Amino acid sequence: MSSDETHTSSKSLNQEELHQDGEKAGVAQADEKNDAETDPDITSWSFPTPEAIREELSKEFTDEQKEKVWTECTEAVKTSYNQLLGRWKEEMDTLLVYAGVSSAVLTAFNVESYHLLQPDPADPTLAVLKQISAQLNGYTFTPPFLNATNSTGPVASPQVQFQAPASAVWLNSLWFSSLVFSFAAALLALFVKQWIYEGMVPGTSPESARLRQYRFNGLLKWRVGTVVVVLPILLQLASILFLAGLLVLLWTLHNIVAAIASVLVGLVFTFVIGFTLLPVFKSDCSYRSPASSAIYAVLRFTRNEVLRVIRGLCKAIYLWSMHWDSEALLHVYRAQFERLGLFAYNAYGSMPTWRGRDQNEIYRYHGNLTRAIVTTAYSTTADKRFLASMPVILSDLPSEQVPQCFRDILDFMEAEWGHWHLPDRLLLEDGITLPLCATYGIRHMLARSDRGAEWWLNDTKIIFRHYFIGKESTERLAELACKTLCHYAVQDRASRLASGLAYKTVKLLYDKQGNRHTYDTLAHAKVFYEVEMAAWDPSEGFPRYRDTTQVVYVLLHIIRATISGQSQLTASQTDAMLAWGQQEIARLCEWLRGLEWIGLHKGCLVMSGNAAESFAFPHIASHYLIKMIITPLIMLCSMPGGLALVSGELVAAIEHTWSAARLAYPDAVDVNIGFVWASGLDKIDARLVELRAVCQLPPQ
Template identity: 70%
Template sequence: MSSSGTHTSSKSLNQAEAVQDGNEKACVAQVVEKKDTEQEPEGDFSKWTFPSPEVIQEELSKEFTHEQKEKVWSEAAEAVKTSYDRLLGRWKEEMDTLLVYAGVSSAVLTAFNVESYHLLQPDPTDPTLAVLKQISAQLNGYTFTPPFLNATNTTAGSGNVTSVPFQAPASAVWLNSLWFSSLVFSFAAALLALFVKQWIYEAMVGGTSRESARLRQYRFDGLLKWRVGTVVVVLPILLQLASVLFLAGLLVLLWTLHNTVAAIASVLVGLVFTFVIGFTLLPVFKSDCSYRSPASFAIYTLLRYTRNTVFRAIRHLCKVIYRRCTQGAMWLDVARAQFEMLGKFGYNQYDNMPTWRGRDQNVIYRQHDDLNRRIITTAYSTTADKKFLSSMPVIFSDLPIDQVSRCFSDIHEFMEAEWGQWHMPERLYYRDAITLPLCSAYGLRHILARSDKAPGWTDDVEIVFRHYFIGKEHTEKLAELACKSLCQLVVEDRENPNLYGKAYRTLECMYDERGARHTYDTLCHAKAVYEVEMAAWDPSRGFISFRNTTQAIFILLHIVRHTISGQSELSPSQTSAMLAWGQQQLSRFHQWLQDLEWNGLHKGCLAVPGEPAAVLAFPHIISRYLVRNLIDPLIALCTMPGGRALVSEELVSTIEHTWASARLAYPRSADADARIVWCTALDRIDARLAELRDIFSKD
């Protein structure tokens, strides 16, 4: 009985727990459903606004995980390390080869110069021969007439033989000048090659951590800035020049020790040592200079020690003088304030000169953001691998916003240097129409995250925007980012007309032609652009304003079509609100057509207003935009389920009347010379109007 009761109680308890769990799950489901309902926009346009910079910043920072960012940084650092090590290795091999050649060249030149410099000295046998000739001449001057010996020769004594200075032949001077110059160039090349090997050793950085990557990027930027590659290129030229001089010297026969030779050799040696001193001292005063060597390190250390010693002495001297002032030395009390200031100066300046390695870390700390940017852009510029281009948006949120536009400046500089300004590789436009546009769309999105909008932010927009293009492919992410970013920029940056044209083309190509799906947010962005452009209608601006307004109407019809298509990600309430707004704006569109006056519109767009050619061309331009932006979108809307009910027949009649008024304002007749601008495609508008009319006549 007890066992049965226990079993029954246990079963009842289990049932009660099951019921309780069910109730809890139901409550949780209701809470979740309620939460979703609260978060779902109700379609109230008065509450919708563009996201604030802080919201955009938070959205972008959460889009990629920490692991994704670290992977991008690691890959970029590894790519830069590979390229950097390959560059240093190549330079090291070149220096090894150059040293071997310079050694052989110097040895050969030395052997020749050992023999050639004798040509610059008088022959040791020449004085002896001169004395013998003098004695012979004197003997020939004696005549013997017994019992007398008469001397008839009045030639001067032997002392005159040595009074004549030795004059080296010009050929000997040129020979030795060329050969000794060749030897100087060969020796200079070998000496500078040793310097380059020292610079390479100092520039080596191991590891792929973020700290090592920044140090390597700092070193790499220094190599580029101080043109170490140029020095490496110059050294073989020096050896080549040495060879040319040596061959030229072989054509010369005689040389002698001469002031000209000494002057030429001294100037060349002085220049070589000037460069050596400059290469040694520049790293002492410029921390990013890549001409580093043990001699530079020694000089910097000595300079730092001397500087600290001097300031230590100034501090000590000022301390003694200040103590004397306080002990009653009135003659010092007058300059007490000056000595106190000098002592403070010495105290502040003492030991503030960083160490050889410490100053690099100080500069790296100040250039932290620039170096981070250069790591990822250098990874792309040194490899041209698009994976680094596609991974840039991952780390944009780790960079200050102003560095994002600089990334695109680096990309543009690389592309211009690699392929030329107008010769980008076709794969960027045709074979891969996703990577660069998506990267630029992210860049524009990050610029919108700026909260300050300081002067010049539109320049950053232009830098990033010139990398955006519409190719033959798209993704949902690209379409969404491009639509939201471009539409918001159209509203915020009214000075850039290209933004509006590209936003219009993005909606037309990515959504209409290629089937991208709208969200409520992207439709609201497009709606904001439409309202701004409709409000900007100004007949005095002529054709430009007419074109922009018809494009805005195209955006209106685009929004309505995608709302009723059922493919957009909209809730029922959002769909209803969007359609109600669309019907109101269609009435506004109808009223705009009724108020439109054609006279004078062409003057704002045609180069030669009043000419017959201009009069003829304008109806053709008008018809093109009427078909493309108004009639074709209306036909597409009316052929969709539910679309016919949104368009009134009066609107179609107004469009027909508008075209008829344009034809009357600018008649087709003109002289024969102007008819070359008339296009038979003008008749297409009549066919499209007839097709639109047929849709209503079938009802």
């Protein structure tokens, strides 16, 4: 590890810090168990029960470690939450200033523009026209004379109805609409500031953290952020309408204008009423304001008082029915009176207070909120230390919340990097944090009593998607991964991926990276081998052949780890494990001699999508024989004490198996085909000769 990596790891709570005490306790516990173990019965060993796994997980971390993780997660969520509310508050302050200026400017223009919608009595042209009309009405014409003295007075002329120009109507419609939008933005900004005030939660205690998370979930659910985004759009729209209104000429005091303004004002008030009433009926709604609180208080008082009166009335009727003398009537209506009595005397809950309603919901969703605190701390900061600390608090969560943690992580990663894609830095730079989290998650699923059910399998697969094998590991990760993956592969028999990763965990974390086995890890691998070997069925084709040869590798790995002296085993445990290994090697000879290659071929032909594998038969056969059996046997024979475990009968069985495979497909293979050099077909004969030489057997 470089100095930069060391410096980075020292600044955060990594998995080594989290599990240091657990590793020391685990080693001490293993030593005590090994000392007490005098004569282990390897044949009767089985996977631990869910109760035993839960007890193990509950003792994994100390209260101090859990408290440290909760404090860091709470602080991270609090910081993110306060920053969000602070940003919204600043936006609302700026918006209110702009809305005030905009409304003042619009009002000045609208005061002048609405006059365009009514006639002007001071117009001089109109006065002259009225005077001429009055004079003409005072004359009478009697041919051949025009006489003005016989007039009885001016005759009232018909008044022409004033009609505003269309341009004036559109101008005022646009300007008054702009004023409504500007006023609505200011009003809603005031509402948002009230919601922000109601949403502020001080303190870092667990109760305050859950209340803050409850408020945070409400902000997201009720789209407060969307409202904050809409308000500047309203002001922008008001500005556009004002500029558009400058292109036309008249507004308001007109039926069309009144209708448009009424609709817009009605919509604004509809939203205002909705924002005010929704928090009254939905406690997690973030549109909280003093008006909502007042309405809820009135509703609560009215509801509780009405309920109290009704219950008092029912109590009086029930007591009255107890004194009736008519036995027949009482017998007929007794059931109805009993229901009234139950309603009157049972402790029906009154409507809680404004704050008490929140606490009831927090208690109801306690597990959800606790889980969300941790996953929110990671998703809002993308800080790996929160991911590394997640195993510490998994034991404090309800069992159904464990897979939900990994769903949250998966949703965050898919939103950041896309579906089915993980960043290279997680796969290459850190091969411990996420696999360790997934290992603990699967182990918690194995502690559930409903394991094996369909919903259990679906939840476990969500967690399993986060497990991978990196370029580095720790002994704690190797131990947990070996036990957990072997157990899970046995529990989920339909998942070939689980079986394959269990084999790769044994191979890569122990053979390649050099971690040391304990008696418990070897026992888990032993049961995994036995279950997979018992499931051998040639009718399932080459996938089953691959899985079976993989567990043969696990068998040989167990034997190598036992005789190497590097595993944490007592003498009695070593003897028991070697005795079992010798017995299984004899069983392996029988399996190799009875291997029916033609049956495997037929199995591939009947299985949909596997017909192509039958044509690559020699390649598949040689590849897995070398990789899973021949090479591990050569490694075993090269170790002190390993040669005595590999008999000539086993070597002969392998040679017989390959001869039978070649007889099944006697056609020659073109050595120029590129696939040959990757399948082992070009070197299996040489490897068989090498195996015979290592086993000190005469050439065939």
